[in-house]
Amino acid sequence: MPDIFQSFFLGGFESSTQRRREGVRLDLIASTEHDIRAAEDYALMAAHGIRTVRDAVRWHLIERRRGDYDFSSLLPQVRAARDAGTQVIWDLFHYGMPNGVDVWAPRFVDRFAEFARAVAQVIKDETDTVPFYIPINEISFFSWGAGDVAYLNPFARGRGGELKAILVRSTIAAIEAIRDVDSRARFSVAEPLINILPQSPSPEHVRAAADYMDAQFEAVDFLAGKRAPELGGGPQYLDVVGLNCYFNNQWIDHGPTVYLGDPSNKPLRDLIALAHARTERKVFIAETGTEGTGRAPWLHHVADEVAAAMTAGVPVEGICLYPVLSHLGWDDFRRCPNGMIEAFGNGEPRTVYKPLADELARQQGLFASGYLQRE
Template identity: 50%
Template structure:
């Protein structure tokens, strides 16, 4: 399996990233797929660029996605589509109810295009890395919306958006498989600080919150159901393990 980085969020300088364009993948999708197939790779992750698709509220232009959809179809690549990869149109407040409805409507329009263009079983990731966005964008102001102390609020908002998007997807194409992706983390307490054990374990277990919300096992009032989990995707990064309140471990650390 391969993947093409597709982040579209704004960084602290105000600049918006568009990594699909920065890497030239939008122009060279067929050539990129050819190189993957030479390595025996026929499944990829791709992402929508919502800020390009909906530049005017309620009006959709999928010209940024169609070349990739068609290249994948013609070359028999299986695509897992990221519907939301850290970025959204500038006129939307991510904490507003409008965010959920606008996202669900855009997703419905995309699924209509995708279903018209290809008869493959679709695979989609409604919201990429809900736990990471909630922490990075809602707790520590690392990425947009650059909030602090609003991580739980942002996580709930993203869960609502993911559920609404899944329902939009299935309205158009009930065969679609849903891939829910989050990073896995491991946190332990310093052996010399037994008083940190409960906090470290609570932090470690928080990695499952988004999946439990989607499944309706936690905060069931949000409307989660087991069927929304479907396929679980796990990301692992080189900084995903640490001792509580310390810096991430290096991969060379014997722990």
């Protein structure tokens, strides 16, 4: 049975802090007012049976100059979680770096490790629970978005492999630094769970799709030391594996999305089993959700698939509703109705999206009863 988290269903607070191309800095923790309403938010989570959350440390606010740390943006969240008895998985790098930090510079790895050490010391000093960290969120997606297609800062092209290696080395260095502070610390990765279908039955296209599929495991393979040993990986750097699952995570290579209901769409239970077999670690759904009226049906689908995977013997530790607070969009600041709690800032009251809350309660009851395999 799951035993790592305080609740099987988790809530994830969207925490992106990247700078857009025009220089605008995103800060979704601030725009949802989670930074000033953390106690209220953790209480809302507890009221809905969620005692474990994903939250984030905002590096750009904490370290404006190298080695000069100001934790005033973090301490309210840490203390609110402590007082509420909420377990937090802390993201240390959620796409955003301080102004002036160059991810390509040789000193980046050490600087990130120094920052991780400082954060770990604060959390150790403020709480007595076993800490949990995701050093770098979505290494694979960030490497692609920031290193290959110029979507995320630093807006590079053709350097995704180079960036992935830097992020893996940074993760390893951060884990070592945190363990120096607190040997009890636990760690996770959060990586997209994808399925790529070939363009045609030709051997060339089948191989290309298979190679693309294999690439989703590069980061965890590097961390575990299964590939690229020069990066310093080893089994001690891969703990719990988080899998990010959305409606558009399956597509034809260089082609359209393969949506749920398409005969070519691979069952999520099989993808979860594949990830477990490949990583040889316990797994959890680290992100899943969708917008609008699809929110409750999507959770129903994901929970049924997770239940089937667990019945087949896959050790799944939880499902994280991500985001649990609706927020403003990355690119256009539109209202994205994708959470269980509507939270668009400007002092607006938190309101519950009842269909999703009801489905969550139903699923919590089913999992608590031990009823897993579902038709």
